[in-house]
Amino acid sequence: ERKTTGWAARDPSGILSPYTYSLRNTGSEDVFIKVICCGICHTDIHQAKNDLGMSNYPMVPGHEVVGEVVEVGSGVNKFTAGDIVGVGYVVGCCKNCSPCNTDREQYCAKKIWTFNDVYNDGKPTQGGFSGSMVVDQKFVVKIPDGLAPEQAAPLLCAGVTVYSPLNHFGLKESGLRGAILGLGGVGHMGVKMAKAMGHHVTVISSTDKKKTEALDHLGADEYLVSSDTEAMQKAAESLDYIIDTVPAFHPLEPYLSLLRIDGKLILTGVINTPLQFLTPTVMLGRKSIAGTLVGSMKEQEEMLAFCKEKNLTSMVEVVKMDYINTAMERLEKNDVRYRFVVDVAGSKIDDQ
Numbered sequence: 001e002r003k004t005t006g007w008a009a010r011d012p013s014g015i016l017s018p019y020t021y022s023l024r025n026t027g028s029e030d031v032f033i034k035v036i037c038c039g040i041c042h043t044d045i046h047q048a049k050n051d052l053g054m055s056n057y058p059m060v061p062g063h064e065v066v067g068e069v070v071e072v073g074s075g076v077n078k079f080t081a082g083d084i085v086g087v088g089y090v091v092g093c094c095k096n097c098s099p100c101n102t103d104r105e106q107y108c109a110k111k112i113w114t115f116n117d118v119y120n121d122g123k124p125t126q127g128g129f130s131g132s133m134v135v136d137q138k139f140v141v142k143i144p145d146g147l148a149p150e151q152a153a154p155l156l157c158a159g160v161t162v163y164s165p166l167n168h169f170g171l172k173e174s175g176l177r178g179a180i181l182g183l184g185g186v187g188h189m190g191v192k193m194a195k196a197m198g199h200h201v202t203v204i205s206s207t208d209k210k211k212t213e214a215l216d217h218l219g220a221d222e223y224l225v226s227s228d229t230e231a232m233q234k235a236a237e238s239l240d241y242i243i244d245t246v247p248a249f250h251p252l253e254p255y256l257s258l259l260r261i262d263g264k265l266i267l268t269g270v271i272n273t274p275l276q277f278l279t280p281t282v283m284l285g286r287k288s289i290a291g292t293l294v295g296s297m298k299e300q301e302e303m304l305a306f307c308k309e310k311n312l313t314s315m316v317e318v319v320k321m322d323y324i325n326t327a328m329e330r331l332e333k334n335d336v337r338y339r340f341v342v343d344v345a346g347s348k349i350d351d352q
Helices: 042-048 149-156 158-168 185-196 211-217 229-234 279-283 297-310 321-332
Strands: 003-009 016-022 030-039 064-072 084-087 090-092 132-136 177-181 200-205 222-225 239-244 259-267 288-291 316-319 339-343
Touching: 016 321, 030 084, 030 149, 042 321, 064 132, 064 149, 084 149, 090 132, 149 158, 149 185, 149 297, 149 316, 149 339, 158 185, 158 239, 158 297, 177 185, 185 200, 185 239, 185 297, 200 211, 211 222, 222 229, 316 321, 321 339
Parallel strands: 177 200, 177 239, 200 222, 239 259, 259 288, 316 339
Antiparallel strands: 003 016, 030 064, 030 132, 030 339, 064 084
């Protein structure tokens, strides 16, 4: 068995440290990948700290993985050694159910998460904060030529998390008026993608400290501070959709009031406490509250091609593996513009 070393959480403190473990053998449908880099997502923190009450340790997080193919199984026909590829948040599914048969495999009841889960052979899944991974070819996507690994990594979760609802809910046509609630890793990609689709984009935030970045750096059309009652009232019933990226408890009603008739509030942030709203807020405008989970592999490929075509890149801060605990602390405080990416290949990872 091959061994690799990753950085693992051992308990709900969420503190990561080097951990050596065995990889599963490369099966006929598998791709053996040497990790180049991996983005850091809020979900990595939730899982490492057992915020959702389902964490198993030791756990190697990381699900925005870019790497180089080293070896492929005998049944692999999509990839060859030397390819630069990506792996997102799902690495397995049953391949037989309705979602699996209709390019919606991320909603398969038997999907297998990239980390903190178990493969069909009983071996635990471990993520991309590691030297290497073995992944079913179905859940591997080729990174387009010219897209740098550190730029591509956040697209594999943050990027597709925004692209998928825009695609599924028919919100790709130009001329729509949309908003991105929360300007973090997912939010900043939402602004860029929506603008590239020809939308009028408003950024909604709790303070005005990101106003200059939103308008001048990301190209948003408007900036709305949610605590500014007068501005919120003025913006009432003006939006076709809101993509809500906030991964913490917040009231929904102020944002529902911004939607036009048939407007959609789309939740993408993982929140471990119940959200509340009064039904007339939804009923009086036939508004929808929807949730969405990352994206399908088909959407991954479409999204990467779209980003290549439109020259969309993530705004990243690249760090070494030994900085990862500090990076996760900073991410919890939203102290990053806008995504940390760990340079795994350029880091020295020794087991302790």
